[in-house]
Amino acid sequence: IAGITQAPTSQILAAGRRMTLRCTQDMRHNAMYWYRQDLGLGLRLIHYSNTAGTTGKGEVPDGYSVSRANTDDFPLTLASAVPSQTSVYFCASSDKGGSYGYTFGSGTRLTVV
């Protein structure tokens, strides 16, 4: 592993199903983030975690939950998927208050049908 690993790369999911998107980093960054990216809207923050054991809500948290049991892992769960959650999801991490930049995973393309 080098950087951030996201899984799966893509997924087609039936509406109403539960889904967990996985994110693992090996850079020992304190802060981790989940974004969704939709055409014309840019990156929107779903949830974040400034350090292991803490999480916070971003701009669009409804329908999503996260946990941060340790430094490396930050899974995102959709409890009951809806078509409006069709998007590309990026996990990111940062250290030093973010001033050294965010590192992004390669993304998960999720389609809810």
Add this chain to the structure above:
Amino acid sequence: GQNIDQPTEMTATEGAIVQINCTYQTSGFNGLFWYQQHAGEAPTFLSYNVLDGLEEKGRFSSFLSRSKGYSYLLLKELQMKDSASYLCAVIDSNYQLIWGAGTKLIIKP
């Protein structure tokens, strides 16, 4: 509210110079990033500005004016591989990153 404005799309010619502007209105300022994102890929870090002035890094330069709430990314000697979206993002007073919608840059031969 917090807002970052960038042009939606720009077109330039291979070998030329292009300037992508970004204006921001945020609650506080702790730095500004430029990221490059090729279609279907993750954003990758290009530059970081926290003080006024120009930061040069090879063919890419980034400028910041905090008093004007303004930044630009300057790309010189354009290559076809520079075709991508360019994202401007500002760190606000709560150290949250606020993202612009991105500028899609199309390079023509």
